[in-house]
Amino acid sequence: MQACRGRVPARTPVWLMRQAGRYMACYRALREKYSLLQLVHTPELACRVTLQPVDAFGVDAAIVFSDILPLLCSLGLRLEFVTGEGPRVTPPLRHESDIAALSARPIEESVEGTLRAIRLLAPELEQRGIPLIGFSGAPFTLASYAIEGGSSRQHLLAKELMLRRPDLWDHLMRLLARQVTDYLLAQARAGAHALQLFDSWSGWLSPAHTQHYVLPHVQAICMAVKRAAPGVPLIYFSTGNGGWLHLIKQVPCDVIGLDWRVDLSTARRQLGLDRAVQGNLDPAVLLAPWRRVEQETLAAVHAATAATRAGYIFNLGHGVLPRTDEDTVRRLVHTVRHAELRLHKPPGTDRAC
Secondary structure (H helix, E strand, O other): OOOOOOOOOOOOOEOOOOOOOOOOHHHHHHHOOOOHHHHHHOHHHHHHHHHHHHHHHOOOOEEOOOOOHHHHHHHOOEEEEEOOOEEEEEOOOOOHHHHHOOOOOOOHHHHHHHHHHHHHHHHHHHHHOOOEEEEEEOHHHHHHHHHHOEOOOOOHHHHHHHHHOHHHHHHHHHHHHHHHHHHHHHHHHHOOOEEEEEEOOHHHOOHHHHHHHHHHHHHHHHHHHHHHOOOOOEEEEEOOOHHHHHHHOOOOOOEEEOOOOOOHHHHHHHHOOOOEEEEEEOHHHHHOOHHHHHHHHHHHHHHHHOOOOOOEEEEEOOOOOOOOOHHHHHHHHHHHHOHHHHHOOOOOOOOOO
16 A cells, blocks of 8 residues: 555565466365356355465455456346356447447446455455455456457457447447446445556557547546545556556556556656556466576566665566466565565575575
């Protein structure tokens, strides 16, 4: 929380996107009994999964176990996860009539399980001195899933609607922005200590399209959340953003999350040292031998903190990959927690973790 507010923490804090998930044996054991949506919508199970990496690795923040897509159900869409295929959203929003048929409902109808999980988790985590992060998908990423009907490599249908019918696009984005804002504020009221906005697919857009069709809605969400919940830090994470950091700098959030395709020291100079940043080790690095993981982890911390130790949170540049070894994550967290000691050791005194 100190780092989120741009201050100098006692040491570099660390948490990992998708830190609760398929790479953990205890999570896989639960998935043998329950579907993903059952875990998300059952508060006690969501709490259990949320705490798994906190208990196993000692990360500095918990992020409530959920998914970005159930929020789409608050607009009357249906969601299922198909084995071997991933998420399926129906009906896909391909025509004007599809979008006209959308009807915003109270978000509690679709995400009450997540809100109840936050209410259960927040007091327990407060006793441990660990903040709880709530989150939502950002409008472009949610719109992409809704228009494509699921995952997509190039998001061509979404971009086609955006460019062919900017009026429909604007209507859809405004509708999503209101739902996202309500969702984030509901999580803050439930007890979330910080909030993250995921724009996982916006990196597929050009800077000009991002500036015109995406960021105004992100800015509207951030301004509304900051007005209504001024004490709750807000993190904005997007991918492929190295070419338009000058645009993201205009987003009124507390922390900017960075993926692995941008140099941390360069990003800090572009964003300004008064802006907190989060990131950005390539998740694939965690598949390498430990010595390589350690080297790149320390290099990331050094790049981010060389100019100032204020306002930096270590994280990956995207979520933990399913093939990642649990022991690597454990050693990674330990390395970050002791990074300042490692980076300032006299030459010749370094030893393997």
